[in-house]
Amino acid sequence: MTDPTDLVADGWEPILAAALLGAGRAPPAAPGPLADLVTESDPGSALLARLALHGIHHLAGLDLAPGAMEPLAVRETAGPECPPAAANRLHALLTGGHAGRERLREWFDLAASLQVRPPAWLHQALMLQAGNLPESAGAVIGPDLAWLAAACGGEQDGPSADAPADWTEGSLPERRAAFAAFRARDPDGARTALEAVFRKEKAETRTALVGALWTGLSDADGPFLETCLDDRAAGVREAAQRLLPRLPRSLFASRMAVRATAALVIESKARLLRSTTHELVVTLPQESPTLARDGVAPNAWEQRGGGIRAGLLRDILAAAPLHAFSGHPPRLWIELALRSEWAEPILRGLFSAVARDGDPAWTTQIADGLAEAYEGKLSGIRRTNELLRRWVEAIDLLPGPEWEARVTGLIHARKIEVVLAMLEKGPDAFSERFSAVVIDWLAFVIRGSENLRRDLAKPWLIARLGERLWPGEDIAATAGALGARLPKDEGHDRLRQQVTTLAETLELRVAIRREFQQ
Structure with a gap:
């Protein structure tokens, strides 16, 4: 019986080298089962025959030693297959261009809810589109694609149900994903582990890992994020400046509250017959290094075109905690802001703060106040396209069911222009x-x-x-x-x-x- 290792004795590379030397100078074929198949007497024809035989042999993988072929683990099915019509639809979506791919997320969401998966004949098409599959595809087809990638000797490139376990190793995206998973399991433990090695990391790594603190963010992260405001890397500072406004009891929030209450003051005066009038007094802030440290600095457009101090006011209000304005009801703040000459920066800042915190009282009262303003129920405020835009933004801050209820009321009232504007926003x-x-x-x-x-x-x-x-x-x-x-x-x-x-x-x-x- 022929030893299998003899099959590689006269392999593809030696025959290719012989062909480059020429038929006259090529060494004779080594004995073996493939050499016995060459019957041509002409040296050139014999060399071409040897080249063809060993080329087929090489492409077929027969020159691999028996121990190189390791069996794969048995693939365990993740659930029943989807109906044939749904599978055909998925194939059409995978091969139908951009418009078809827009429906992929919907297809996989449905498959995940029904706990079904695509049949095996779609795996090749899914592998080819792995980078374009939605996140929800990981739960549906992730294990199958991982098994198939291993069978092909590669790595999965697409959605996966599992995140890497060790956040200290791997590529930057892998480390960030693993650290976010760590934060989801143990927020305080993850932050403590990050603090221990933080200064040894490169700037881009520090930036990515600080950004990952979004997962599980709490007031306990405030002291560490405060230190990041003085980091030598601008990306780290900016990441901390994005997170700190979401911590209403942090030192950052206290500084912003002081700045906001210094910039906006409501003065109340008692009148006859017990009536009280209110006036909004605005003091525009000045640039300073401490403001810049907290991320409040003029942008490039404001530096070129003016309006620097108004922009600082807007950004301070956007970063301030809403409890800084608790001395008066939200409705009064909005009404007075609408009458102010600084209405634009004040409203933009307050809207950003409300959108960040999602406070129900603020969102409802802002929506009510702007509705009355646009409908002409507040004296001294004109109906403009800008006011309608603000109203649309206010309604968009409401939860989906409440947004739908308000727009339904506008539809029943036949307010065509307003409804069209409202439908530009709202739930997806x-x-x-x-x-x-x-x-x-x-x-x-x-x-x-x-x-x-x-x-x-x-x-x-x-x-x-x-x-x-x-x-x-x-x-x-x-x-x-x-x-x-x-x-x-x-x-x-x-x-x-x-x-x-x-x-x-x-x-x-x-x-x-x-x-x-x-």
Whole structure:
């Protein structure tokens, strides 16, 4: 019996070298099973035959020693396969370009909720698109792709359900992910471990790891982040400046509260008949090294075009804790700010602080105050497009259900211009009930006057609603019928295009859900 190791005695590389020397100078073939297959008498033909035989032998992998082939671990299935129609849809999404890939997240979200996975025949396409798969794909197909990558002798490049365990080793993204996982398990322990080695790390590593303190952030992180404000690396300082405003009981918050209360003061004066008037007194801050240390400094545009002190006021208010304004109700602060000559920086700063803290009293009272201002119920305040924009931003701070309730009220009040502005913001996904209200409202506007249809088409809003409306059968059917209600003339091409895109998007999303039920 032939020893298997003899198969590599006259391998691909020696034959290739012989071919480079030429037939006349090439050494004779070594004895073996492959040499016995060469029967050509001409030296040149014999060399070409040897080259062909060993080339096939090389490509087939037969020159590997028997011990080099190690069996892979058995692949354990992660759940039942999805229906064939859903698998075909996934294949179309993987190969259908950018528009198809936008639906991948929705497909994998549904698969994860139903605990099903793609069949094996899709694994190759999934491996090719591993870098483009959504995060939710890790729970659905991550183990299969990891097994397949190991079978191919490579590493998985795509979503994975597991994060690296050791945050002190690996690439910078791997270390950051591992440290964030450490923070999720033990926030104080992770911070303590980081402090022990922090000064030995490179600047880019320190920046990434400080940014990862976002996970599990608490007031206990305040002292360490305070030291980061004096780090020699600008990235570390900026990372700490982004996190500290979220700690309302930190030293940073105390400094900002003092600065905010020095910049804005409400003076109250008693009048006859027990009435009291209020006036907002604004003192614009000055530049200083201590302000710059806390991240409050003029940006490049403000340095060139002026407005430096107004920008400092805005940034101080944005970083200040909301308890700095607790001496008066939020509604009064907003009303007085609207009447101030410094309304723009004050409102922008307060909006940033409210968006950061998510305080329910502030969000509700800001929304109420701006609604009354736009509707002309507050004296001395004119209705402007800027005021409408502020109102839209205020409503957008509310939780999704409350936002939907307020916009539903505006829809029932037939405030077309305001509703269009509101729909530019709001949740990424609407509830089924609100989606039905919106689609009925669209039908009403399309049946209305020429001016209403023109207003509806201007912001290119309708097509984007297909991504946010609830993908229900009835809603999709109503969307499909909207185009038939448009007049048959060229003046409605823009609106017709948007309505068509809306209907097609909803129809596709409904079809994806239907296929998972087959």
